[in-house]
Amino acid sequence: MTTALPADATAFLTDFHAVAEIGATPNAGVDRQAATPEDRETREWFRTYAESRGWEVRVDGIGNQFALLNLTSNAPYVLLGSHLDSQPLGGRFDGAYGVIAGLHAADRIARRVSTGAAPHAPTYNLAVVNWFNEEGGRFAPSIMGSSVFAGIMDEAEMREVRDLRGISVREALESIGYLGTDERPDIASYAEIHIEQGRILEREGIPIGAVDASWHTQKLDIEVLGEQSHTGATLMSDRHDALLGAAKVIQRVHEVTDLFPPETLVSSVGQLTLEPNSPIVVARRVHLVADLRADDREVVRSARDKILSDIREIEAEHGLVINARDFDVRANQLYPEAGLQLTEQVADALGTGARRIRTMAGHDSVAMNRIAPTVMLFIPSVDGVSHCEREFSRDEDMVTGVEFLTEVAWRLVHGALQETK
Structure with a gap:
């Protein structure tokens, strides 16, 4: 009953x-x-x-x-x-x-x-x-x-x-x-x-x-700038693909958690926009937001610094400009x-x-x-x-x-x- x-x-x-x-x-x-x-x-x-x-x-x-x-x-x-x-x-x-x-x-x-x-x-x-x-x-x-x-x-x-x-x-x-x-x-x-x-x-x-x-939490506001071009007519070696660069940034944001003991740090990219967002155009600009969180402030800071270092490598590899700024930092x-x-x-x-x-x-x-x-x-x-x-x-x-x-x-x-x- x-x-x-x-x-x-x-x-x-x-x-x-x-x-x-x-x-x-x-x-x-x-x-x-x-x-x-x-x-x-x-x-x-x-x-x-x-x-x-x-x-x-x-x-x-x-x-x-x-x-x-x-x-x-x-x-x-x-x-x-x-x-x-x-x-x-x-x-x-x-x-x-x-x-x-x-x-x-x-x-x-x-x-x-x-x-x-x-x-x-x-x-x-x-x-x-x-x-x-x-x-x-x-x-x-x-x-x-x-x-x-x-x-x-x-x-x-x-x-x-x-x-x-x-x-x-x-x-x-x-x-x-x-x-x-x-x-x-x-x-x-x-x-x-x-x-x-x-x-x-x-x-x-x-x-x-x-x-x-x-x-402790913080976000990185990241802008990846490349060059718009034709997906069918542009040689791979001539491309400056902002979306490819953004994909590699996203991967690095995920992989940075592996540098710390399990469940010490969580990270993600949950929002992404791209321009011009056409199926036959290599992307010229991608905007994304990375989110980093840990109980220890120094873990977050260390992860942030590693991601910024990785971003410089991605820039050089693909001929891109990647701007990243800290925002929404909460102690x-x-x-x-x-x-x-x-x-x-x-x-x-x-x-x-x-x-x-x-x-x-x-x-x-x-x-x-x-x-x-x-x-x-x-x-x-x-x-x-x-x-x-x-x-x-x-x-x-x-x-x-x-x-x-x-x-x-x-x-x-x-x-x-x-x-x-």
Whole structure:
């Protein structure tokens, strides 16, 4: 006999699976890239959820969307959230789970406060955020909205970033009605829950991960310049094929991981464009982005230097010009010990168990951790798969995560993080 879920759990799952229908793909994923009509539809869902409960909704100058709950007078906000945008043909859990979990946690806390469930009034107010362009699939760099909020990226500069079709962030946000002017909330702390995007929690049978640090990451923006010519009429010895050079760069980006112990470094090239992109023309220009990540900054630096050295060899071999520049460099972030202890206290209280874990992927919490005490939580990912339609987390794990986030947020609005310092 199946045990009926509590009403709160059922309500969360109903909302989560409803949002997953927005931008749904044939293979159970979603395609909701930043500032597209599908992204707008999820934003409208967020707004409706908040306004139906009497919460104030704000949108700032980079498209971040906030729902504000006033629990006490003249106090900053504990901020919960993640992002609703996705990768092209992405998964329905990445980001969206954290936003919807944050909204439901906030709703539960608001009802708890209204019934006088605590002996003392909250110390802080509560807010939920949907960050703009966390994924970076349409507009680079990723983690844009939270980085602007944290002062790491310049708002005016980010509004002028353009996608592959030449549309700017500003134009895209205006087109969906979400280029805002509202004041950003003053925050006391930040908490985010997310799917792990790895196999550790599933393998160990642990429902909650407490993120203690992030990996060092950086990208290389690489432009390969050759000479356009006829594929049928140009002798092989006379060619300066930008695509051939780019292919060799891609291979070197992959092979550099072999210089280090297994799983020390991960690298990839995930985006490539070429000109003129004709089947009978040797390419004259290729643009690609290489992504390097490791727990150790020096490993990333060493790999970067090796790739740059290889690029010089490829240039000389094929008569090309290859320009490479560093961008989106993100140093290791150590999450505060007080937040980790708070997470472990909640795990003890709820009887769930939790383990400390590092994040290889970037998250909005990496930016927010620079400006506010931050708690980052993971729930298990089946097979560790993410950024694809096969991405999956079980309903029971999501429900546990919402309950866990609610208790963390309840303690945060009552000043627990500050008390554990």
